[in-house]
Amino acid sequence: MAQHQVNYLKDGGLPVALTTIDKVVNWGRSNSIWALTYGLACCGIEMMASGASRYDFDRFGTIFRASPRQAELMVVAGTLTKKHAEFIRRLYDQMTEPKWVISMGSCANTGGMFNTYATVQGVDRVIPVDLYLPGCAPRPETLQYAVLLLQQKIRKESASRAQKPKRLM
């Protein structure tokens, strides 16, 4: 017997693992969350730091993409102005299903300190949000924890949930 050949009867049985389709699909999805770079303000700096080598988002499978067609997570990092609201909605619509949204920081959650005519008072007025991340601005660890929580959420839901409508607000 050649050295490289695995003796299945000896080394822990046949290479068979029993599971469900949902688990396999969600395992893949939750561990390769590609995020759309959406830095709108100072929270974007923290988001960039999370992606860079010190905090290293790549080890969770989160890689920032510049195109909504390749992304499944939108991290809205910063103040959303009324002028920009239509573009965030258009980019959200361009993302392929399944897709998730993290609202990062006070401004994206509620408008924050910008209680003015020009600021959208919470991105959930425009796009459905899966996870609200408080802070001004949240530290990279906080964003990483949010992504890990989102992974847990993805693993819990059904793999074919594309048709399920999301609640806006």
Added chain:
Amino acid sequence: MRAYTPKDDVQKKPYYTDRYWVAPQVAKSDVSEDAVFAADLEAIKAKFDVLDAYIQVGQMVVVINAVDNFSVIEMMKNVLAYNQLSEMSAIDWLASEGKFEIFYQMLSMSKRKRVRIKCKIGEKESIQSVEKLFRSADWSEREMYDMFGVVVNNHPFMKRILMPDDWEGFPLRKTYPLQGDEFAQWYEVDKIFGKEAREIIGPENRDPARIDRYDTERFARLGHEVPHGTDISQGEPDTPLCYQENDGVFMIEKFDAEKSVVISDRHR
């Protein structure tokens, strides 16, 4: 003797009145005190009507008629060597005078002097563009139009610069509310989903102090304050911070904090 004032209703009046308070004024001095400014003013006066002129904080302020604005600034640039338009905008005096005040802040590099040209126009009037003289006026005039609604004639690209093109209202006018009028409050909803979605989405929450005390998540304890050191668990077992589900994840080994070893000596 002090004038008599009835004292029987003194309790109904506010305790403090600011009758001795005087709004601070920036001191104005005559233009003749500065030889350079005096010569400049003479040159302007020779050709144009000057309504008022004085020196304030070392800068000359010249008030002119709004119709002369282009020719005065042309003369300031070409004849009097004020070669930089550092700032221009409008001030809303519509409430008190029914007019906008438009100012041009100019700098002469060779003379090391600053001059402010001011003129006033009514709400429905327009002003001549100085973009042909100073390229810096391009965006300033667009911003003036965007924020105050002052229309500028002969501008190459008279369009809003900061607000969206389909915006209604001029945000820097004193009559514009800080949190926006009705159009502003529904702008993104109307534009993206249409007016019929207003009822579904609902109005903006403009109250930054609003707390839903029955929020199921209770991420903030506001509204449920207790004295310092009180046990707030209400019998609920302590849930440690976890990064993975309890039953683990397919093909991923769960991180066990108890089995893990903390390395104290990093040089071991």
